[in-house]
Amino acid sequence: MVDLDAFGWRRFVVTHDGGLRLHMQRVLRAPRPVVFRALTEPQELAKWWGPDGFTTPSVESDLRPGGGYRIAMQPPEGDLFYLVGEFHEVDSPERLSYTFRWEDPDPEDRETVVTLSLRDAGGTSTELVLTQGDFATERRRALHEEGWTQSFDKLEQLVSLAASA
Template identity: 55%
Template sequence: MTEQTGGLVLNLECTLAAPPERAFRMLTEASELVKWWGPHGFIIPAADVNLVVGGRYRFRMTPPDGEPFHLSGEYLEIDPPWRLVYTFNWEEPTPDDGETVVDLSLGSAGSGTRLVLSQGPFLTEERLALHRDGWTESFEKLRTVTDPG
């Protein structure tokens, strides 16, 4: 985690067994996103994706205990299979939520992929921590669905 331009920025990375082309599909296709997006115990019963610059996405997330909620955003940069940049908004925000930008960079790592995430700026350390936990668990799920073994 680093602080840049007056805001809090989350930086994470993970390595996937899948090659960059498959990893990019897992990050961009609705039928693949529903398999791994969200922390452990959360499900994505609906994901709409319009993968063009200026296009929008919207996910409905259901927590283990509680009511569904939504997140959405706009695609800012799409460079398959190397980079994906989009805005991230909670549709039912708390007062500490603000729009952030997610920047995902993919690179070859042997026969797999090195995935680097940067997201921010966050308004509070608490919101950054919430996203760190969510992305960490999501990446664990993503590794499981991309592991060929």
């Protein structure tokens, strides 16, 4: 299934070997180095990470293959929780791949792999392609789709401002 949301994301779910994956694409009005920095530098990542209403009090990152990261996420109401993982691939400004798991996972959660690919889309724009999977349930895949969509809306605003400065 392929559809476009209100922000121009092309979204579809692919079932592969019985697994659920998320695939999203978007063109951002900023060059690849600006987008890659926003995806990887802790101070920049903290500005856009998380669904609407969430804050990111801290980001720890050892940005290299085999290095780890830990992101603190604070919902509008509720307790602080953490996302952790390990970098598989760091190829600036083209590709970033890492594991994604919650420190205290929901019973329906399991570790997934996120891959972010950045392609030049005409000098001052970048096509960002996200894949993540495989999810244990459709409900968890849909939750991540909502979170990424809201996060990338904030990312688009951040990189557009940085590129125009």
